[in-house]
Amino acid sequence: MTETKKPLTILLAAPRGFCAGVDRAIQIVERAIERYGRPVYVRHEIVHNRHVVETLEKRGAVFVDELDEVPDGRPVVFSAHGVPKTVPAEAGRRNLSYVDATCPLVSKVHREVERHHAAGRTVVLIGHAGHPEVVGTMGQLPEGAVLLVEDVAQAEALAAPDPDNLAYATQTTLSVDDTMGIVAVLRRRFPSIEGPKLEDICYATTNRQAAVKAIAPRCDAIVVIGAPNSSNSMRLVEVAAGYGCARTRLVQRAADMDWEWLEGVDRLGITAGASAPESLVAELLAACRERYEVTVEEIRTTEETVVFKLPRALVA
Structure with a gap:
């Protein structure tokens, strides 16, 4: 029975x-393999998913942690999370052919923090320490130009060098509710803080x-x-x-x-x-x-x- x-x-x-950014990043690796032949090197996981990474490895992608693992003459793709400015600069110094798969919505945040820095503002970045996207965004500006805030407690304790000359940006993959709470604290403590015209969370x-x-x-x-x-x-x-x-x-x-x-x-x-x-x-x-x-x-x-x-x- x-x-x-x-x-x-x-x-x-x-x-x-x-999402559209992930779809685009994966297509970039696939097209690069078609165009340049195997292997194509990828700095860091193209997106955070083992199944995707293993599928691309079978097609001819080789994932590395840093550019010094990429042999001369082979192309390299930068992941969807974005990279510090030192990475394309190093690729250029070595004459490596590279394709940047940074999500356009992450690139938007990069441009925002550059604009604020150029206007003389200190940037407060809401995000998770050590996440590749945060490392990439902080790496758009000189060291010390970005203050990282991970939660409400850190927002409450933030010591800004010039409290009247601040701007904030956020990692694109945060909790919407948590981020609203952090932004509320920053706006209460620093009423003149500049924010993005459109929300950074994608x-x-x-x-x-x-x-x-x-x-x-x-x-x-x-x-x-x-x-x-x-x-x-x-x-x-x-x-x-x-x-x-x-x-x-x-x-x-x-x-x-x-x-x-x-x-x-x-x-x-x-x-x-x-x-x-x-x-x-x-x-x-x-x-x-x-x-x-x-x-x-x-x-x-x-x-x-x-x-x-x-x-x-x-x-x-």
Whole structure:
């Protein structure tokens, strides 16, 4: 006698998964391999996802930590998170051919901090210390020109050299709610602080967090597909917990699922960080169907139509 599968309703958050910047960065590596042949070197993970990195490695990408690992004469791609100015300068010094896959929304923040610095303002950057995007943004300016603030407590304690001459910018993948709290403190303490004309937190981060907020109160548990070093994925875990679903965890792919953790769960939410491909969502849904009688309901909070052009050097 066949055992009856337990029913499971899956609320699938949308938008989820790849954003335009990640899609563009991956295409850049693929086009570079087609144009220049194997191997093409990539400084740091092109995006924070092991599945993506391993797929590109099979196609001929070689991921390195620094440019000194790139042999003379081979092209190198800079990751979507952006790089300090010293990196393209070093590539130029060595006559390395390079393609910059920095997300255009990260490049926008780079231009903002340069503009503020040129106007004589000290820049306060809201972000996570050591994250590649933060390292890249701080590296657009001379050392000491950017003050990093990670949370409300640091914003309250910030000692600015010229309190009337400040500007702030943010990492693009932060929690929208947390960032609003930090900005509120900065504006209270430094009323003349300049901010971005448009929010620095990218549309994809904002949209994925909004979709998770929509499903969290209706779920017994939520799985976020993403990488532990992916800022936007980790923020989705925090947002889900903060909006009514304390039973939330990050999973890199279906093989990493702890199925006992789902004991007693009738409604499971699933989303994916901006660097996680939709194939990993499909893989998890298939694994759920093997174990449960699954009903899927997609909860879409907005449509995304953003597309970023590829660098001209790879299009001609």
